[in-house]
Amino acid sequence: MFGGFVFNLPTNHRALKKIIVTLDGYSSCGKSTLARELAAELNYVFVDSGAMYRAITLYFLREHINWNNRREVKAALQNITLSFEYNTQKGSSDILLNDENVEHLIREMLVAESVSEVAAIKEVREFAVAQQRALGNKKGIVMDGRDIGTTVFPEAELKIFVTADVAIRAERRYKELYAKNPNITIEEITNNLAMRDYIDSNRDVSPLRKADDAIVLDNSNLTRKEQLKLVLGWVKAKLT
Numbered sequence: 001m002f003g004g005f006v007f008n009l010p011t012n013h014r015a016l017k018k019i020i021v022t023l024d025g026y027s028s029c030g031k032s033t034l035a036r037e038l039a040a041e042l043n044y045v046f047v048d049s050g051a052m053y054r055a056i057t058l059y060f061l062r063e064h065i066n067w068n069n070r071r072e073v074k075a076a077l078q079n080i081t082l083s084f085e086y087n088t089q090k091g092s093s094d095i096l097l098n099d100e101n102v103e104h105l106i107r108e109m110l111v112a113e114s115v116s117e118v119a120a121i122k123e124v125r126e127f128a129v130a131q132q133r134a135l136g137n138k139k140g141i142v143m144d145g146r147d148i149g150t151t152v153f154p155e156a157e158l159k160i161f162v163t164a165d166v167a168i169r170a171e172r173r174y175k176e177l178y179a180k181n182p183n184i185t186i187e188e189i190t191n192n193l194a195m196r197d198y199i200d201s202n203r204d205v206s207p208l209r210k211a212d213d214a215i216v217l218d219n220s221n222l223t224r225k226e227q228l229k230l231v232l233g234w235v236k237a238k239l240t
């Protein structure tokens, strides 16, 4: 439950049909936060698909994999097992890379600097998308990413494309990262966001784009509560 709100979902909505909700959009738009809150409210599974690309990137960095070499990439992927482990404190799942909880490590700048390049590789995407589809086979899932509504679940019942002003996004990310790294600057973050948006939107395989049937959510001037309330209204419309 979020902040004592009453969202007026049908009282028996948990017993009703389950749907797939996809949240795609630019980096640092708060997609994961919204997806997590939405899933908690609906009693659905939340999957942060970006965490999968980040964990793969962490593995490549650690093992010094040359990701421009297709053969090396293919061989490396065979040694990667990704899984999720529920974290009761957070109320959502942490990602495990070969059974090691790497939820914190994958958020570091080093990973952020390379993840878009790694996520643009065809073999990497095939590997991740297959696992994402398997996670959604029972529906009742909220998944956020870049290509969830276009490639992973093109048949999803509710697709949302999240966007926000780039200065606001950089400010939000700065607040998040500053606690861990007080030397970080807004410029560094803005540059990283711009670079990731560019690579994500211009890659050949499954570029970031709004699905034709997605609803746009610009949350530049919305509080977390406001956006959650809005989206729960959209879910309600799909469930009734």
Ligand code: DC
Binding pocket: 027, 028, 049, 050, 051, 053, 054, 115, 116, 119, 120, 144, 145, 146, 147, 148, 196, 200
């Ligand atoms: O959502 P995020 O910032 O944690 O995502 C990290 C990177 O992974 C992002 O730069 C793009 C990529 N990504 C992707 O290509 N497809 C997805 N479904 C999710 C993330």
